[in-house]
Amino acid sequence: MWGPLGLVYHRASTERPGRKDVRGADEEPAQLETRRQSPSFRYGVAILSSAAATGITLGLRTYIAPSIFPMYFAAVAVTAWYGGFAAALLAIAASAIAASALLLPEEGAWGAPTVAEIVQVGLFVVVALVISGLSEAVRTAERRARAARARADAAQERLAFLAEASTRLASSLDYEATLAGLARLAVPRLADWCVVDVLEEGGGLQRLAVAHVDPARETLVRDLHKRYPPDPASSRGPWNVIRTGHSELHPEIPDETLVASARDEDHLEILRELGLTSALVVPLSARGRTLGAMTLAMAESGRRYSEADLAMVEEVARRAGVAVDNARMFRDRSRIARTLQESLLPSRLPDVPGLDVAARYRPAGAGQDIGGDFYDVFPAGDAWGVVVGDVCGKGVDAAVLTSLTRHTIRVAAMRGEGPSGILRTLSDAILDQRSDQRFCTAVYAAVRPEGDGATVSLSCGGHPPPAVVRADGRVERVGIPGSLLGLFEDPDVVDVRTRLAPGDALVMFTDGVTDARPPAGTLDEAGLEDLLRRTAGADASGIAQAITTEAIGAHLGEPRDDIAVLVVRVPPAAG
Secondary structure, eight states, X not given: OOOOOOOOOOOOOSSSTTOOOTTSTTOOHHHHXXXXXXXHHHHHHHHHHHHHHHHHHHHHTTTSOOOOHHHHHHHHHHHHHHXXXXXXXXXXXXXXXXXXXXXXXXXXXXXXXXXXXXXXXXXXXXXXXXXXXXXXXXXXXXXXXXXXXXHHHHHHHHHHHHHHHHHHHHSOSOHHHHHHHHHHHHTTTTOSEEEEEEEOTTSOEEEEEEEESSGGGHHHHHHXXXXXXXXXXXXXXXXXXXXXXXXXXXXXXXXXXXXXXXXXXXXXXXXXXXXXXXXXXXXXXXXXXXXXXXXXXXXXXXXXXXHHHHHHHHHHHHHHHHHHHHHHHHXXXXXXHHHHHHHTSOSSOOOOTTOEEEEEEEOSTTSOSOOSEEEEEEEETTEEEXXXXXXXXXXXXXXXXXXXHHHHHHHHHHTTOOHHHHHHHXXXXXXXXXXXXXXXXXXXXXXXXXXXXXXXXXXXESSOOOEEEOTTSOEXXXXXXXXXXXXXXXXXXXXXXXXXXXXXXXXXXXXXXXXXXXXXXXXXXXXXXXXXXXXXXXXXXXXXXXXXXXXXXXXXXXXXXXXXXXXXEOOOOOO
């Protein structure tokens, strides 16, 4: 009948660098696998292999002893590897027919098969079965390896995105700008469209961010939001997610969904123009509250969302919700601190006849804590009470002590006590009402406009003595530092008197002005006096501003302590 075939093992690698797949240059493994599974490919391999074996054997007959075993064996082996067992059976049959018709002697070619030929055919079948099994096992292993690599790559991509998103979310307390940056980051890695909506304090929905792979199309979504704002009673979309706290996954968005969602024909036309194919809507949540929603959608890319995508986006949204919540808490805390701080300082300085008065205040850092520095100007009998002070600590306790200090000083001044007596009264009040060893420093001055100048009587309680800037540029320090207030029953405080002539200024300040040290800055006592000499001739506001600006610069823009400056100046004589 026909002789056995030889085995030729051939496998074209699709994974060697720089080598193209023999089944299609640079084709993806999944595409090649699909082509392998097509009947035309599998059975085509059987026919072509058998034909090639026949042709090669015919071509070699005149040069070597005829043997049809090797070529047909190779044809069956190749077919079994690339086409599977059924195709290999076809190759066996095609090889048998070709061999009997073209290669075997006519006599006896179509007779009954001998035992040896039956054994040979059985051997062919066994070899085809073994090789096809090995081929399927190898391809199954390759598919599993590709799937594992794809899962690993996807997981790595998700982790990289989460890391980058977390870095952006933690980089700023401006959550509006941060969420806009997050939307930009999500496009196109996670979506073709990304929209972020956040609940406002009044209950409305504010659209903070819109991002698209083509920025020119973002206007379309913004216009859509203005013309057709989301319905709070809707059973799908941002409001539904915010209301329920549960995410929505829409793997497919058929036209029927758009028709059901459209409010009129124009709305439907815009929805269709967006070309949405798949969408996710996830809540921005923190501390058990839903603060907003993030919507991601696929359009031009044609990609579809899955449960794995939903889990990853939910994690991103959870971190975004925490960032929004933290930023809002920081903002509220700062606002409360500012409000309370403002309540501890004069809302405006009074107009003092014959005097030019100005003040500046700068809290430490970002101003989220209530500072301990304060100042005040108020009428006190026939004089004006002028005070600058600094209480120990920050926060609510500092605010309580500041309030006690200001009110005690005003009450003592109304009783007609002198500067040192007022500071002693303040020290006693702190000792009586506080048991936490908190203390205060202050300088109090009674300023009386007289004639073309003013007389000043002042006392310092543990506070830097004020400076007098004369009209000619001389700088004098006035007063004795004295004892801290609130720590001792009989503080060491004394009264000192001076006079301000036209053009002279009394400058009072807290130690936040001079506590900058290298490498941050070097505005020490000597530096301050040099600065004050340069401000001679400036009005009270100019002097106060110059000191504050220099102090902030010495701290590289972020004071580590509060800064308070109060300037009382006698205007120069007219003409």
